[in-house]
Amino acid sequence: DIQMTQSPSSLSASVGDRVTITCRASQDISNCLAWFQQKPGKAPKSLIYAASNLQSGVPSKFSGSGSGTDFTLTISSLQPEDFATYYCQQYKHYPLSFGGGTKVEI
Amino acid sequence: EVQLVESGGGLVQPGGSLRLSCAVSGFTFSDHYMDWVRQAPGKGLEWVGRSRNKANRYTTEYAASVKGRFTISRDDSKNSLYLQMDSLKTEDTAVYYCVRVIIPGYHYVYWGQGTLVTVSS
Numbered sequence: 203d204i205q206m207t208q209s210p211s212s213l214s215a216s217v218g219d220r221v222t223i224t225c226r227a228s229q230d231i232s233n234c235l236a237w238f239q240q241k242p243g244k245a246p247k248s249l250i251y252a253a254s255n256l257q258s259g260v261p262s263k264f265s266g267s268g269s270g271t272d273f274t275l276t277i278s279s280l281q282p283e284d285f286a287t288y289y290c291q292q293y294k295h296y297p298l299s300f301g302g303g304t305k306v307e308i
Numbered sequence: 309e310v311q312l313v314e315s316g317g318g319l320v321q322p323g324g325s326l327r328l329s330c331a332v333s334g335f336t337f338s339d340h341y342m343d344w345v346r347q348a349p350g351k352g353l354e355w356v357g358r359s360r361n362k363a364n365r366y367t368t369e370y371a372a373s374v375k376g377r378f379t380i381s382r383d384d385s386k387n388s389l390y391l392q393m394d395s396l397k398t399e400d401t402a403v404y405y406c407v408r409v410i411i412p413g414y415h416y417v418y419w420g421q422g423t424l425v426t427v428s429s
Contacts, residue, residue: 203372236415238353245405245422246353251415289353293414297371298343298355 204228204292208301215306221277223304225290230270234294237266237275240303241286249288250275280306310334310418312406317423324396324427330389330406330420338362338384341409343416344391346402354402358409359389374400396427 205228215221225235233253238246248257250266253273263278277284285308290301316328330342341364344356357370359380368380379392389406403422410417 234414238416240353245419248415248417248419251410251413251417257417291353291355291416293416296358296369298358300353300355303352 203297204231204295204299206290206292206299206301208288208290208304210304211302212305212307214308215280216308217280217282219280221280221284221306223275223288223290223306225268225273225275225301227271227273227292229295231292231294233269234292235266235268235273236291236293237264238289238291239284239286240289246289277306310408312408312418312420314404314406314420314423317404317425319426319428320396321429322396322398322427325392325394326396326425328391328393328404328406328423328425330391332387332389332406332408335408337382337387339411341411341414342380342382342389343407343409344380344389345405345407345419346400347405347422348399348402351402356391356404361411393425396425398427401425401427 207226235253237250240246254266265276287303287305311333313331320326342359357380360367377395381390405422406420407416408418
């Protein structure tokens with residue numbers, strides 16, 4: 203099974219900060235990597251697929267990069283609505299797997 | 309507008325059974341793969357399993373943690389996905405989400421709002 207390791211598990215940031223979250227796969231997953239945002243009590247929201255493709259309607263302050271085993275999610279200028287937990291997911295191999303999450307706090 | 313609405317959650321004793329439903333609208337259900345994903349209270353996301361579409365003979369995949377206990381099925385005539393959960397354990401307590409899988413690409417876009425399953429005596 204593929205293990206997805208996110209870092210950091212939590213971070214504190216301020217409005218306007220640039221934030222980067224990393225996700226590492228235990229084996230090559232090509233670009234089959236997605237990022238999700240989840241706020242308390244809500245379903246996850248899809249942000250990025252295929253490592254770097256923005257979902258429709260997602261603001262361009264979000265960007266993703268990487269391939270193979272190492273990936274990053276960047277938020278260029280953090281806004282109050284971006285404080286949430288972010289998850290990566292590999293969908294290259296069964297069983298699909300998620301990272302442990304990164305909680306972005308004020 | 310794409311909608312996925314889960315139902316059927318509730319309180320069940322260990323060893324019991326429960327059947328979740330996911331009613332979908334806004335897209336051609338029979339063309340799509342569908343997944344179940346769960347989230348234990350205060351924990352991260354865990355993939356549960358997948359139902360492939362009619363073209364792929366409705367075959368299924370499961371996480372090891374639920375294989376042999378959970379069964380995913382669907383009724384294309386009712387635009388509905390199901391998760392039959394048997395031999396439930398306390399560690400199955402979670403919010404269960406149904407998710408539409410985009411083909412090609414096999415990534416997610418649309419999630420349901422989730423339904424809470426609590427396994428407790």
